[in-house]
Amino acid sequence: MSVPPGLPSEGEVIIRVEDVDAGYDGVAILEHVSFDVRRGEVFGILGGSGGGKSTLMKVMIGLNPPIAGHIFIGGEDIVTAGDAQLEGLQRTFGVMYQSGALFGSMTLLENVRLPLEIYTELPDDAIDLVARMKLELVGLEAFTGHMPAELSGGMQKRAGIARAMALDPSILFLDEPSSGLDPITAASLDATIRRLSDNLGVTFVIVTHDLGSVFVAMDRVILLDRRAKGIIAEGDPRRLRDETTDPRVRAFFRREAETVAA
């Protein structure tokens, strides 16, 4: 299939993480982390619990500053960016937080409408339609009038994804999108991610340890390790699973229990 003229070319580096140390209160849990994410790629940040996945994502979206290093999004360094510049950069990407992070005093529809109301001048009923279509994409079209507290955790998470997609950002950061979802919804979410990436060139950065999604939806992954305080593997997840010689990487991708050295 030919590429439509309006789509940006795939393959160019859209996010560059350069020699980043990250952690809390000056204590680094990740050291010298460097990698690139290319436009239109579904990129996974994997690792065991406490490996620094969410910490890395928070640094990448400018919520927490890194202890050292630089992060470039679309060529602009978010570490040295001023508040106004950072705010402008943050508008170019959508973020789904682990819990969904919906606003509890608003219905699902109002939650998804909010960024559209603030950042677009679309007519009111068009905003309504766009928001309902986003909710339809995640299977929540029949729950538009519900409050977040009336929904299950998985449904809140899906609504969080719909809100993150409201403005059709070119980059979407998703923190554990499929945890807590039933297998059918998780599979349909994987399909949606793949479709948005393939059809619209949306770049996804996904923090997860759901291997089912990793092998189905992701183009490239990095694997973080708590003891190594950094990346121990990078590449196509299927190749890493089949070809790696590193026992830590093999254990992760083949779900092997950790053995305690005698």
Added chain:
Amino acid sequence: MAALAINDTADGRRTLALTGRLDATTLPGLWDAARRAAADAPRRPLVIDAAGVEYCDGAGAALFVDLLRQPREGKVEVANLHPTYAALLKQFDPAVLVHDLDPEPPRRPAIEELGYAAFGVWRDIRTQVQFIGETFAALVFAVRYPRSVRWKDVWRICEQVGADALPIVALISFLLGMILAFQSAVPMKRFGAEIFVADLIGLSMLRELGPLMTAILLAGRSGAAFAAEIGTMRVNQEVDALSTMGLSPVRFLVTPRIIAAVLMTPLLVLFSDLVGMVGGAITMQSFSIPIVTFLKEIDSAVNMTDFLAGFVKSFVFAVLIAGIGCLRGLQTRAGASAVGDAATRAVVTGIILLVVVDGLFAVAYYLLDI
């Protein structure tokens, strides 16, 4: 940029030719025009020609869906959309998006609302009675089995309720004493009766203002804190975890807070009485009443009954503040605003009940001639 061209063909069709980038930034000026063009010719078959569309994201897809879902006699079709974007559009069913599937429920009639409100009040009273019973049983259990009380928690809460509240109680009581002295000394000076300001301050601080002001401060401070802390535990399912571990939330969470409040509130009331009288004494120095004279006058004006009349109230106020705070915390529902609601309800209910109970004490003291 995006553009729209309308063309009526000889075979009776209306063509809407969309060109350019279709996204949330380019569509605002175009959307209504496209809808109007479709609505103006409801009987003609409508062709949305997307041959010139360079880019189409979710907002662009929404425009197509909007045109496809409008009721019309003539047929509607999207033509020449790039397969990449056609795949995106195929995800949506315009028929599903005609009506909101989860509209807001219609408002209830006023009489029904009144019924719901009355039922809510009745349910709240029933819960309060049940809570009083459970709390009383838990306190009796704590007295019978003191080792069952989590004393570590009690001391921690004592610090929060008592020691941490000292600065605010001192400030408010001191200012209260000063203001009371100043406001009453000015008119009383006209009659040469400034010395009786000491009587007024001694009696009012000990019998009424010391206990009531301290209790109101505690309701705002500790009552709200109890409700927020337990409310957060409720939202995080920690209270459910306690129940499933076979531990009574009332015994585990409420008892230590009531014990701490009962231990600390009377001490804070004593402190408030003292600081209030100091504030009054300092003010009266500017009216040429020495501190010794002021204190001697207070000593002659107030007796042990006055002191006890206020002091006894502080125990009841303590149980009220802690009990209401804990009850509102345990009643917290789900959602981010629920904890805030619980804290607000704890403060409002606490202050209302304090004033009501204080009024009952006043009537009882009058009838008992205390």
